[in-house]
Amino acid sequence: MKILVVDDEKDIQALFQQRFRKEIKEHALEFAFAYSGEEALAFMQQHNQEAVLILSDINMPGMSGLELLKRIKEKYEKPPPVVMMITAYGDSENYSTAMQYGADDFLTKPLDFAILKEKLKSIPL
């Protein structure tokens, strides 16, 4: 399963690679990283919808996570990738907007990697 992580914090890559080192070793999960919404869209274009799951931060300079979500859900209809939104602000407006745009899940920072792993397992592929 290929997961695209979108966040403007570059260290997120090192963190995910270490958190999921076992899964990566076993080739259970494969990670790709993008540091902005624009980069994420470009990646999707290039890799022809390889990513099945997209984990995106909402607050980013330039294109926000919500904008990205909207674009993805509009563009890639069949089968749409699973998009999980991550944000430091767990406010209801962000949540409802995300849900309206078709987000599959909504996580708040700081990320609990144990819960994330459980959720990943439950995604039917």
Add this chain to the structure above:
Amino acid sequence: MKKLISLLPVIFVVTNIFGQTKLPPPYEITTDTIFHNISLPDSKWQMIADPSGKITFQQILQSGQFQDTDKKINYHIRAYWLRYRFINKMQKEAEIAVDASGMARVDLYLQSEDGSWQHLKSGKDVSWGKRDGLKRAMFIKLTIPAGKEIMVYQRDYFNYLFNSPTPMEGVHFSFTKNVIQQQYVDNTAFYKQIILNSFLLGLILLAIIINLYFFRIVREKEFSYFILFLLGMALQVIAGLNADTISVYPLLSLFIYYIGNIVTFFFFMQFFRHFLKTFSRFPRWDKYLIAVSILFILGFSFSVFGNAVFKANLLRLFWLAPGLPALLYLVFILIMLFFYARKHGMAPKLLALAILPYLCVLLVGLVLELAVIYYSKEAPLSAIQSEVSSLNNFIQLYFEIGVTLSFIWLIVIFSWVLFLRFSMLRKKLALQEVEKEKERSALIAQQKIELEKQVTERTSELKQSLENLKSTQNQLIQSEKMASLGELTAGIAHEIQNPLNFVNNFSEVSTELVDEMKEELAKSKYEDANAIADDLKQNLEKINHHGKRAGDIVKGMLQHSRKSEGKKEPTDINALCDEYLRLAYHGLRAKDKSFNAEFKTDFDSSLPKIDVVPQDIGRVILNLINNAFYAVSEKQKQGIAGYEPTVWVSTKKEGNKILILIKDNGQGIPSAIKEKIFQPFFTTKPTGSGTGLGLSLSYDIIKAHGGGIKVETKEGEGTEFMIQLPFA
């Protein structure tokens, strides 16, 4: 026929004879060479006394009860009717003139040849225009043809007002040419009198003008009294200046004379009283003076109106009544002058000298009057008539000349004395002015000192309030800082949250890695263990990095709240903008969860580092960005479809300046308040939401860095702030 006509008067006369008396024989004029006045002999005229004064000429004609001449003096009877006849025995016309000058009014009725009566009149009470004959001389002219007889009825009227009431003396006449010669041609006395009076009047007017000038400057009462005294004199002189020619009604000149006299006397007294200050210096003499003055006024009024009122011959009291008080009055004044002169030198002596001649004239005149009275009482009236008359003429002349000269003398000396007094007073006034000036300058000097004291006090008060203001301003600046710090807190918390997350995550992962590494070591898989150790090292570096990052944020926050004593240091403006943009954004988000706005940056990477106080410039950027976010969020609340709230932050290099541009697509600033936005305490935010100091402080900070802030705005479309900062 002729005889018959001539008979008629005979019949009339006969009736009269029977009734009363016959006509007096006519006076025969045989020559016109007699130069002096002719008195009609008593046998040639007849008279009727008219006590009522109401008998008319018609009544006289019809039933005249003429008697022979009776010259008894009876002052109760004012009107007399006389009749007489003239017959011209010369070969030419006789031109005669009947004397009316002694009486108030004389009426002549002459029968013409056709029997009608001609009425002619003259006298002192007859106004100029109505007089017949020689007006000034008051002679009524009669013309008798050669060989003809003329019948004359004459009415004499006396009013005894201020004129010498000569007793009813009968008829005086003269030849007209002689009267003209005497009264108009040879009358040098008349012209002398006019000249003398005119001179006196001129002198008085001159003295009035000079004393008016004195009075205008020194404002002393005695000058005004002297002027009024002179005015009274002027009135008298005007009245005496041949009053008949200047007055339509002769009585007027009499009243002018009367008033002039009283004014003269009254103000003469007032002048002396004020000049000598008699009321305070000689109170007793002052009282005498007033008493004598009243006596004079009474006496003088008596002399003018006495004869008319009391209908008696009070002629000689005429001079005594006012003369005696006047004399006393002058004597009193002289006495006071004498007392006064002992202490006060020149002026009183001069005044005494001024009065003395007038006093002498008056004294001598009085003696002469008394002599006349005595003489006329001793001798029978008819015998002394001519002597008395000539003595009277002498006294008249004596008074005219004596009084005039002594008046001139008096006026001149008085004016001189007043001039002396004037110059003394002026000196005194000048001295007073000098004194006043001294006082004034002393006062000014004192006021100056006081003023300086006050200025010092005020200055120190002002200094105090300036100090207070300064400290208040500092407090305000500090509170503005704290307010913006409050806005930052949420943003800062969020900013710290991210690095802390990394610190936590990496340290957790590292713990796991240590366990794995131990397993590998137990399996003696050294290469794998080594690889894990490399990861561990990398993680620790990450932890360190994010710890530092959090620390920097806290440091920045502390710096922000610190008092502005920051030093200038080379600063990366791009980094500063980025940092504060994030702080602002996250701060607003933390405060208001519903807030959402896009922000876009465009930093010029070629910017050099410039020397600024980072926390100050940071504060400016933060402030402007906060405002921008506020503007867009306000516009967003209006719910305009398709509106995307956006804030742009960009930097640029332009010449030797760095430009920081902060732009929003908010509501813009109304032009009405655009001028005010940099003023302290100006805010559009609701009360309590903003201090109104943000932009004002920003402006001051940028000025202090030698830069400038410009604003461009379009209402409804957005605002762009441009900060210019120079770099060396």
